[in-house]
Amino acid sequence: MQNKFNTTQDWLAFDRAHLWHPYTSMHEPLPCYPIVGAEGVYLKTAEGKKLIDGMSSWWCALHGYNQDILKNAAYEQIETMPHVMFGGIAHQPAAELAVRLIEILPKGFEHIFLADSGSIAIEVALKMALQYWQSAQMPQKNTLLTVRGGYHGDPFSCMSVSDPENGQHHLFPRAITKHLFAPRPKSRFDGPWDEEDLTPIQQSLERHHNDIAALIIEPVVQGAGGMWFYHPAYLRGLRRLCDDYNVLLIFDEIATGFGRTGEMFAMSHAEIIPDIVCVGKALTGGMMSLAATVTTPKVAMAISQGAVPILMHGPTFMGNPLACAIACASIDLLTGQQDGSLNSSPLYPKGWRYKVQQIERGLQSLHDIADHKGVSDVRILGAIGVIEMEVTVDVGKLQKTLVSKNVWVRPFGKLIYIMPPYIIEPEELQKLCGAIIETIRTHY
Ligand SMILES: *Cc1c(COP(=O)(O)O)cnc(C)c1O
Numbered sequence: 103m104q105n106k107f108n109t110t111q112d113w114l115a116f117d118r119a120h121l122w123h124p125y126t127s128m129h130e131p132l133p134c135y136p137i138v139g140a141e142g143v144y145l146k147t148a149e150g151k152k153l154i155d156g157m158s159s160w161w162c163a164l165h166g167y168n169q170d171i172l173k174n175a176a177y178e179q180i181e182t183m184p185h186v187m188f189g190g191i192a193h194q195p196a197a198e199l200a201v202r203l204i205e206i207l208p209k210g211f212e213h214i215f216l217a218d219s220g221s222i223a224i225e226v227a228l229k230m231a232l233q234y235w236q237s238a239q240m241p242q243k244n245t246l247l248t249v250r251g252g253y254h255g256d257p258f259s260c261m262s263v264s265d266p267e268n269g270q271h272h273l274f275p276r277a278i279t280k281h282l283f284a285p286r287p288k289s290r291f292d293g294p295w296d297e298e299d300l301t302p303i304q305q306s307l308e309r310h311h312n313d314i315a316a317l318i319i320e321p322v323v324q325g326a327g328g329m330w331f332y333h334p335a336y337l338r339g340l341r342r343l344c345d346d347y348n349v350l351l352i353f354d355e356i357a358t359g360f361g362r363t364g365e366m367f368a369m370s371h372a373e374i375i376p377d378i379v380c381v382g383k384a385l386t387g388g389m390m391s392l393a394a395t396v397t398t399p400k401v402a403m404a405i406s407q408g409a410v411p412i413l414m415h416g417p418t419f420m421g422n423p424l425a426c427a428i429a430c431a432s433i434d435l436l437t438g439q440q441d442g443s444l445n446s447s448p449l450y451p452k453g454w455r456y457k458v459q460q461i462e463r464g465l466q467s468l469h470d471i472a473d474h475k476g477v478s479d480v481r482i483l484g485a486i487g488v489i490e491m492e493v494t495v496d497v498g499k500l501q502k503t504l505v506s507k508n509v510w511v512r513p514f515g516k517l518i519y520i521m522p523p524y525i526i527e528p529e530e531l532q533k534l535c536g537a538i539i540e541t542i543r544t545h546y
Contacts, residue, residue, distance in 0.1 A: 195426035214396050225255075247314050247349070262281055265327045299333070307343055307347040328515070438454075493516060497512070
């Protein structure tokens with residue numbers, strides 16, 4: 103590639119004038135930080151600074167950056183076949199990935215749709231649910247039920263089940279299908295369980311179950327909708343109610359999967375399984391976009407033996423072999439499966455669980471700021487640390503201070519939160535937490 107820009111300032115100015123970044127304006131957007139490399143837990147800036155990445159590139163880069171094992175998996179697959187269509191063609195990387203997903207998911211999931219991004223995995227899950235009831239000769243069951251404070255992606259189908267206020271539903275009255283919302287569960291993950299949390303869901307099901315196809319929710323951790331950690335007993339209640347009222351249960355594990363909450367999947371905190379689960383984000387260790395919608399034989403076979411016996415979806419890059427090969431390498435790296443047997447992982451000699459628990463212990467230092475002015479709550483679960491402020495934070499101002507302290511954290515709304523790569527060392531984690539605490543003390 104012949105570069106068209108000579109200096110960082112040149113391409114950065116062009117970026118600012120021509121490229122949209124997530125949720126930004128083209129008119130005087132907040133400045134972006136030029137990043138020129140990434141290695142281990144660090145992002146390298148154009149000025150030569152190294153920032154500790156507290157975001158894992160939005161939950162994805164769970165092993166950090168520039169890992170040889172993932173890069174080698176990519177090189178090998180590029181040499182043989184980076185992409186072929188999945189229609190009428192099968193390839194080993196997809197089968198290798200599917201068998202790994204079935205192995206690491208709780209028992210019961212057997213049928214897999216490989217989507218090209220998390221949102222598409224959600225779209226497919228919703229379609230599965232609607233097609234399931236069509237096949238069952240109950241097409242009127244086509245409404246969805248969910249809780250407030252959720253986030254399932256930005257396309258309209260995903261927005262329609264994400265929080266109506268965060269998602270600004272009022273802007274798109276014709277494009278967003280109206281679904282049913284209940285309040286989010288109030289019982290904290292680490293607090294007492296209050297059975298009352300289930301009452302609004304039960305009432306909604308009692309009234310509308312003839313119209314409801316599925317209940318969709320992020321298990322245990324609501325991510326981009328507010329970083330709320332709720333009690334796993336809620337999920338057991340949902341499973342029971344969905345069975346009682348003949349409604350499918352869909353879990354969105356796109357943010358929580360692959361060990362982030364301390365269990366391989368967040369649903370394991372509740373020891374139940376949904377009918378359909380979506381995974382994504384960390385699936386490829388943060389190297390490429392890939393996601394999966396996984397379901398049980400009950401759902402898959404009902405759809406496949408209905409009046410329209412095909413699942414109506416097939417994106418261009420479905421089952422992309424390059425992404426599948428990297429995902430296999432990332433899962434093997436996480437679980438410590440080398441050469442088909444369970445040796446220890448080169449990154450996690452004591453296992454990923456030990457590493458996540460070590461991070462969870464390190465994150466406890468965030469509690470030091472709990473009583474500070476402006477802070478309303480501190481909560482920690484697995485490798486996720488959240489500081490909730492009383493009012494919306496000034497992202498530009500805070501981020502400038504954080505970067506000056508050599509850490510990368512991107513607050514949103516009232517939340518200053520981190521979910522670092524699992525390879526982070528305890529000293530690096532203390533620097534990261536320390537920088538956040540100092541930043542809050544500076545500004546509040
Ligand atoms: C990020 C996210 C999505 C959307 O995934 P994309 O890959 O961004 O399309 C859906 N659900 C949850 C819980 C997420 O965190």
